[in-house]
Amino acid sequence: METLVKKRNIQKNGTDVFITDEYEMFKHKTGNRPIDPRLVDKIYNSILENGWFESSIIIVGDGLCVLDGQHRIEALKKFAEKYQIRYKLKYMVDRNLDDLKKITIWQTARKGWTNMDYALSFIEQGVDDYRIYVEFMSKHKFPFNKQIKRSGKMGHSVALCLLGNSNNPSLDAQRFKRGKIKIFNIDLADKFANRLKEIYVYFPHATHSMFARVMVSLWNNPLFDHDEFMNKLIRNREMLFRCATSMQYYRTIEDIYNYGRREKSRVSLIPKVIKK
Numbered sequence: 001m002e003t004l005v006k007k008r009n010i011q012k013n014g015t016d017v018f019i020t021d022e023y024e025m026f027k028h029k030t031g032n033r034p035i036d037p038r039l040v041d042k043i044y045n046s047i048l049e050n051g052w053f054e055s056s057i058i059i060v061g062d063g064l065c066v067l068d069g070q071h072r073i074e075a076l077k078k079f080a081e082k083y084q085i086r087y088k089l090k091y092m093v094d095r096n097l098d099d100l101k102k103i104t105i106w107q108t109a110r111k112g113w114t115n116m117d118y119a120l121s122f123i124e125q126g127v128d129d130y131r132i133y134v135e136f137m138s139k140h141k142f143p144f145n146k147q148i149k150r151s152g153k154m155g156h157s158v159a160l161c162l163l164g165n166s167n168n169p170s171l172d173a174q175r176f177k178r179g180k181i182k183i184f185n186i187d188l189a190d191k192f193a194n195r196l197k198e199i200y201v202y203f204p205h206a207t208h209s210m211f212a213r214v215m216v217s218l219w220n221n222p223l224f225d226h227d228e229f230m231n232k233l234i235r236n237r238e239m240l241f242r243c244a245t246s247m248q249y250y251r252t253i254e255d256i257y258n259y260g261r262r263e264k265s266r267v268s269l270i271p272k273v274i275k276k
Contacts, residue, residue, distance in 0.1 A: 016093075017090050018090070018091055018092065019091075021086035023076050023086075025064055026058070026066050027066065028066065029067060031122075034120045036071065047087075054090070058073065060094075115156045129182060129183050132163070133163060136190075140159075142154070142206070143200060145202075148204045152200055155207060158196070158209050160176060161209065161216055162189045162216065164181065164182065166184075192215070192219060196212060196215060208242075211243075211249060214246055218253065221269065229256065236256055239255060240256060250270045254267070254270060
């Protein structure tokens with residue numbers, strides 16, 4: 001049943017569909033993913049070309065906070081402001097979905113949240129580690145590499161590895177989406193990021209997660225000297241190539257690090273856990 005209403009408070013959960021053209025009465029759900037202007041423009045252009053699809057239904061919760069459909073509402077607002085035409089918007093109240101974790105699951109199933117959506121959502125909820133994550137991603141860009149003739153960007157998985165001083169990508173990803181990331185040491189993360197950027201100048205695959213995690217492991221190894229490695233890499237850059245496994249990277253880097261050393265003074269860099 002469709003009901004034309006302008007109520008601002010719905011008293012019960014149900015399957016009734018309400019209709020309104022007062023878009024301003026809807027509110028943002030704290031912690032919901034931020035508005036993506038590109039998606040708003042995409043919907044707006046669709047309205048221009050095809051009109052508004054009357055079958056589209058917005059889902060709201062308590063206080064008319066939007067659970068699903070915030071981009072459609074913003075597109076309708078933009079269209080109304082431009083052309084003074086207000087389409088009738090259908091919405092229904094669903095308190096069963098009025099939980100941020102459920103909203104995330106629901107929206108991910110329809111159109112996945114990006115990593116930045118998660119970060120901004122947790123920032124809005126007051127989890128400060130995600131603010132550091134966003135600042136870290138923005139701060140660290142890989143410099144120009146002559147070999148591939150382009151710069152690189154800090155990947156999500158690499159950033160989590162550096163910030164957490166971690167070598168467990170699966171666990172990092174799970175914690176990130178649950179709002180559980182913890183910054184191990186931001187100064188150390190910056191130091192490792194700068195070292196990775198040094199390597200990138202000579203090795204474009206330094207942006208890859210597997211390589212970064214191997215390097216973090218080596219930088220935590222007291223037997224490994226980064227400056228000595230860089231000196232040898234600069235002179236023997238052809239020795240470093242993209243590998244398929246962590247073990248291959250360890251062996252390759254070990255060969256570079258031991259280049260020119262006598263057999264007795266060679267340093268073993270492969271972690272014992274991997275050797276087993």
